[in-house]
Amino acid sequence: MDIVLGLQWGDEGKGKFIDLISENYDITARFNGGANAGHSIERNGKRITLKMIPSGIFMKEVQNVIGTGTVLDPVSFKKEILNLQLFDHTIQPEKNIIISKKAHLVMPTHKLLDIFMEENPEYTTIGTTKNGIAQAYSNKILRQNLRVGDIWSPDFQSRAQHILYRDYKMLEDGGMIVLPALEEISKEFFDAVDFLKKFTCTETEIYLNNALSKGKRILAEGSQATMLDIDHGTYPYVTSSSTTAAGACSGLGISPKKMGEIYGIAKAYCTRVGNGAFPTELLDEFGDDLRMKGNEFGSNTGRPRRIGWLDLPALKYAVMINGVTQLVLTKADVLNGVKSVAVCTHYELEDGSLETVSGTLSENIRPVLKWMNGWSADFVNMKSGSELPEELKEFLSFLEAALEIPVTYLSTGPGREQILKMK
Structure with a gap:
């Protein structure tokens, strides 16, 4: 099993890379997260954002x-499937998607609870996508939730209705004006559950391990990224699941002994x-310009992304804990034409000491920047890494030496084919 992971704070371009290499695999498998993810893929000049659906869906085999x-939200899943079929009517998702019976459900009230906590001054506001992901995971840990396999139980509707009523009452008691009405969200949810029953739901741990024993190739797909990991990220401003290579093993039920290549994606x-x-x-005009040039707006929410120079201490940390074997670098083309580019090589701490590897970031550290010559090139027609400008080659060599892993792919633009295999 090979794994594709984000090494920063998400939005590194995982979907494009998975779409590119998934034809070399028999199975793509999503191991964490829910509809809070957003993997953008371009096909025939059109762009679509996949949330729950793995990025190998466009490969028919x-x-x-x-x-x-x-964690699976039946309502969001139904909408995503219908949108996918509008985007490409040749796709038959009911034949090409298999869902774990043990995946937990995101209930409609989980989204409302998410909104309530984000807007209530009694709670820490972290800037979630308000998709109810944390509430689903927290109820999973509390053992108060329902799983996909439960939808076939004769008492599923009464159990689900009890949860919805309980949560709805809690929100009303908390002073929230809850819209839409409970009856409305309940009907939409149960209609989506009926839609979900069209898909194959099974014990995917057994399915995947049987596939591996038959020599099938599996590509594990992570959502979000390492610095958003619930344990190893910049807590509390993190996601609610494990986003690391170890999380791929636990999320899919596959032994670490069966891991192969670990592709790390970074901008x-x-x-x-x-x-x-x-x-x-x-926080200056250059950052604003880079945001516009790189189209740095959330693929799921549309929110403007914060922009910064490449952070090597955090990147080294991500490479270390994931055991990354190959680096895929994206967005170098966005820096095209910039006279000088910077890389943070160290953090200077309050006591004057320096850190070169770090996963614990605070507001009181100062980045130590190394400035390098920028590059200018016609990336559109570039076919080989040998055509790269010398300044960019030096930038890549610097990263390889610092991270002690090879840069094996370089994205040169937003298009599906705009990526160079370097080694």
């Missing part, structure tokens, strides 16, 4: 697994959405 470590600069420490953040 590839099976796509939504694994046990995910040539940094972005993040929502609150939290961001040592290299650019």
